[in-house]
Amino acid sequence: MTIEKFKWKVCGMRAESNIAEVLQLNPDYMGFIMYPPSSRFIEREDVSFLQEKWPSDIQTKRVGVFVNEKEEIILDFAKKYHLEVIQLHGKETPELCQSLKEKGFEVFKVFGIKDEFNFDELKPYESFVDYFLFDTKSPQHGGTGETFDWGILEQYNSTKPFLLSGGLSLENIKNIRKLDHLPCKGIDVNSKFERSPALKDVTQVASLAEWVKSINDK
Numbered sequence: 001m002t003i004e005k006f007k008w009k010v011c012g013m014r015a016e017s018n019i020a021e022v023l024q025l026n027p028d029y030m031g032f033i034m035y036p037p038s039s040r041f042i043e044r045e046d047v048s049f050l051q052e053k054w055p056s057d058i059q060t061k062r063v064g065v066f067v068n069e070k071e072e073i074i075l076d077f078a079k080k081y082h083l084e085v086i087q088l089h090g091k092e093t094p095e096l097c098q099s100l101k102e103k104g105f106e107v108f109k110v111f112g113i114k115d116e117f118n119f120d121e122l123k124p125y126e127s128f129v130d131y132f133l134f135d136t137k138s139p140q141h142g143g144t145g146e147t148f149d150w151g152i153l154e155q156y157n158s159t160k161p162f163l164l165s166g167g168l169s170l171e172n173i174k175n176i177r178k179l180d181h182l183p184c185k186g187i188d189v190n191s192k193f194e195r196s197p198a199l200k201d202v203t204q205v206a207s208l209a210e211w212v213k214s215i216n217d218k
């Protein structure tokens with residue numbers, strides 16, 4: 001029997017040297033914001049690392065984060081930047097998830113949670129996503145550093161694994177054990193691990209890598 005590893009994703013990367021340093025820590029996923037209004041939007045001049053210099057011996061998968069983007073644009077970015085995973089952070093349809101899945105991408109569909117959430121909304125997506133990802137609902141769609149009340153996840157009524165995000169920090173992830181009875185299979189970190197938008201604090205990310213290792217070694 002294979003025991004599934006608890007996964008971790010570092011999102012909102014941009015600078016080449018910072019990407020290289022974080023990659024040394026072997027996150028399962030690294031995310032790049034492909035949503036122009038975000039302060040972490042990946043600029044064209046920053047992406048050569050993603051294109052030609054991505055180390056061939058690294059397991060980390062490249063995730064493109066999109067918000068209400070047209071499929072043709074997603075496919076264009078995916079091709080250009082060698083994305084393996086598409087994270088859909090807006091009001092995307094199950095049909096778009098299906099189409100991307102059929103093209104061979106891993107798909108993360110994000111749902112924002114504020115005070116309440118109707119988990120029945122997830123049903124039409126279940127067959128076409130690899131993970132649901134729960135984030136804090138916001139007009140910016142993500143990257144706010146704000147947490148939501150994880151107690152709402154007690155109403156989760158699916159067996160599909162999910163990832164948790166929204167203001168995760170070295171402090172609050174300690175409480176994640178409270179979700180052990182749910183199929184929470186990993187975390188996605190972003191602004192609480194930053195020195196400035198898109199620039200990750202490598203010392204903090206290294207502490208996170210240690211924490212994930214401790215979970216997986218148990």
Ligand SMILES: O=C(O)c1ccccc1N[C@@H]1O[C@H](COP(=O)(O)O)[C@@H](O)[C@H]1O
Binds near residue numbers: 012142189191
């Ligand atoms: O990071 C952004 O700027 C961003 C913009 C638009 C959609 C998603 C974005 N990031 C994602 O937001 C969550 C949570 O981030 P945080 O920890 O609260 O800062 C994370 O999944 C990022 O992938």
